[in-house]
Each structure stands twice: as C-alpha cells, then as structure tokens.
Amino acid sequence: MARVVVEVMPKPEILDPQGKAISSGLRRLGFDGFTDVRQGKRFELTVDGEVTDAVLAEVRDAAEKLLSNPVIENVVAVRVEEEDTEAGAR
Amino acid sequence: MARVVVEVMPKPEILDPQGKAISSGLRRLGFDGFTDVRQGKRFELTVDGEVTDAVLAEVRDAAEKLLSNPVIENVVAVRVEEEDTEAGAR
Numbered sequence: 001m002a003r004v005v006v007e008v009m010p011k012p013e014i015l016d017p018q019g020k021a022i023s024s025g026l027r028r029l030g031f032d033g034f035t036d037v038r039q040g041k042r043f044e045l046t047v048d049g050e051v052t053d054a055v056l057a058e059v060r061d062a063a064e065k066l067l068s069n070p071v072i073e074n075v076v077a078v079r080v081e082e083e084d085t086e087a088g089a090r
Numbered sequence: 091m092a093r094v095v096v097e098v099m100p101k102p103e104i105l106d107p108q109g110k111a112i113s114s115g116l117r118r119l120g121f122d123g124f125t126d127v128r129q130g131k132r133f134e135l136t137v138d139g140e141v142t143d144a145v146l147a148e149v150r151d152a153a154e155k156l157l158s159n160p161v162i163e164n165v166v167a168v169r170v171e172e173e174d175t176e177a178g179a180r
Contacts, residue, residue: 022156037133042098042099042131044099044127044130045126046124048125061121
C-alpha cells in the first residue's frame, strides 16, 4: 500500500505563536543559529491500491477541504512516499 | 536565508486519535480510497547564513531535544529546502 504525504503550513502573514515559542525554546537550549521557526502539519494518508493521478487529485481536494484551513494555511506539498518512512527515524 | 524542514510523526505503535478523526472525516466527505491517516508535525527553521553540516547536525539535535518527543515520536526527515516554499500553495 502506498502512502501520500500532505504538508500544511500557516500562511506567511499569519502569526504562529507555537513557532515563536519553539524559537525562544531553541535559544534557551543554546541553539543560536535560527532566526525563525514556523510550525505546520504533516499528514500521511495510506492509499488502498495504487496512487494514480485520480487518487492524487482526490488527495489535493481533501487537503483543501479537510486537512487545511485555506483562510490561514497553505498546502505546501502533496507527494507520494515510499513505504515505512514513518518507522525510519533519523 | 536558507530553510531547514524537520518532519515529525507519531511512532507507528502509538495511537493517533487526530489521524483517526481525520480518517472518519474523509469518509464522511465521500473520500473513500484511504485506509489510514496519521497526523504529525512539520517545522520550518530559518537559518541565519549557510546550511553547513554543522548546522544540520544542530538541527538534528534540536529535533530530538525540542521538536519531538522521542518516547512517542520519530523525526522522519531533516532536509534543506529552497526559499519561499511556505508561500507556494499547490
């Protein structure tokens, strides 16, 4: 079974308090080289069968309708991923 | 300024109630081709300067210490991204 990854981020003009908190946290822990942090979401959709263009179109549709709020978020990526990425920590 | 993306997902053995809710939501909206949904996080770290190997090592360190909870989450990807991906909705 294939997996499609959808990535959603807050629009650039939207404030991101979680990202700001992480940014301060990084500085507090001594990580100094970062000027900004934004936090978004990553979804893994397991597809029953093959990932055809029709399935990808359906995923894009679902990404706009359910996985993101188009008023404040952008769907920044929809891509097919190989198996067991989730398990593979690096 | 470069941007590093960090992707974090719940470990496969951890229940993901948000993912389950999305999965039911998809079915309710008529999206039928998906057997499972998992929700994770995506972070964009803006780096002050060039992304060297040292910076990437620092990001990996930060990903384990602050961006994820190693008990229940895996850092599934740390990668450099070109500019203005955040703005580019698809």
